[in-house]
Amino acid sequence: MADKIKDAKIVFVVGGPGSGKGTQCEKIVAKYGYTHLSSGDLLRAEVASGSERGKQLQAIMQKGELVPLDTVLDMIKDAMIAKADVSKGYLIDGYPREVKQGEEFEKKIGAPALLLYIDAKGETMVKRLMKRGETSGRADDNEETIKKRLDLYYKATEPVIAYYEKRGIVRKIDSELPVDDVFAIVEKAIDELK
Ligand SMILES: Nc1ncnc2c1ncn2[C@@H]1O[C@H](COP(=O)(O)OP(=O)(O)O)[C@@H](O)[C@H]1O
Ligand SMILES: Nc1ncnc2c1ncn2[C@H]1C[C@H](O)[C@@H](COP(=O)(O)OP(=O)(O)O)O1
Numbered sequence: 001m002a003d004k005i006k007d008a009k010i011v012f013v014v015g016g017p018g019s020g021k022g023t024q025c026e027k028i029v030a031k032y033g034y035t036h037l038s039s040g041d042l043l044r045a046e047v048a049s050g051s052e053r054g055k056q057l058q059a060i061m062q063k064g065e066l067v068p069l070d071t072v073l074d075m076i077k078d079a080m081i082a083k084a085d086v087s088k089g090y091l092i093d094g095y096p097r098e099v100k101q102g103e104e105f106e107k108k109i110g111a112p113a114l115l116l117y118i119d120a121k122g123e124t125m126v127k128r129l130m131k132r133g134e135t136s137g138r139a140d141d142n143e144e145t146i147k148k149r150l151d152l153y154y155k156a157t158e159p160v161i162a163y164y165e166k167r168g169i170v171r172k173i174d175s176e177l178p179v180d181d182v183f184a185i186v187e188k189a190i191d192e193l194k
């Protein structure tokens with residue numbers, strides 16, 4: 001695996017639900033041509049396939065809980081391998097969600113060069129998700145599940161940021177700003193990678 005993805009940079013995109021990870025990833029793809037892999041999107045594709053495994057995943061996601069580590073890591077790994085020949089860089093969006101996920105990723109795939117920490121206030125994230133829920137059709141964009149996802153973010157995912165801060169690869173991005181202003185900060189972090 002390590003040689004297959006060659007020199008492609010790995011960027012973890014971490015932040016709370018509704019912080020703006022997907023929004024910024026789209027803009028990075030447009031400007032830098034990186035491969036965007038959202039763990040949530042990969043899981044929702046499995047749910048949409050109607051498979052037995054998809055049904056189990058749907059039940060977990062609807063409760064705002066984390067799906068088993070191996071399931072999500074295997075999906076990401078397969079998607080990375082599928083793009084290995086063309087990818088300049090990988091945006092791993094929504095992963096790791098707990099420190100253990102980061103450790104396993106590094107064992108099986110490789111080390112990240114950068115962690116973009118997309119930071120917004122809890123109250124902002126709730127507002128954005130309630131609004132997104134009006135049109136997203138996502139089973140987890142409702143008040144009850146949003147609250148659980150936020151709690152889990154603070155408990156399980158924030159420690160991921162501290163873990164990688166010790167390694168000096170975290171760039172904190174103020175995602176309270178308008179989308180294009182957020183992206184201006186993101187661009188600086190990506191440009192420094194080259
Ligand atoms: N900087 C921003 N300012 C205002 N709204 C934003 C901003 N970034 C994202 N949003 C909106 O917030 C919602 C959640 O963004 P999204 O990118 O889906 O977040 P995530 O992938 O982190 O859950 C979307 O409806 C998006 O349009
Ligand atoms: N790395 C991961 N580990 C376990 N479960 C994950 C996961 N990434 C996503 N999921 C599951 C649980 C999440 O509540 C759900 C939606 O994830 P998401 O689309 O990344 O949400 P958001 O972009 O709003 O943060 O999918």
Ligand SMILES: [Mg+2]
Nearest residue numbers: 021022038040
């Ligand atoms: Mg997202």
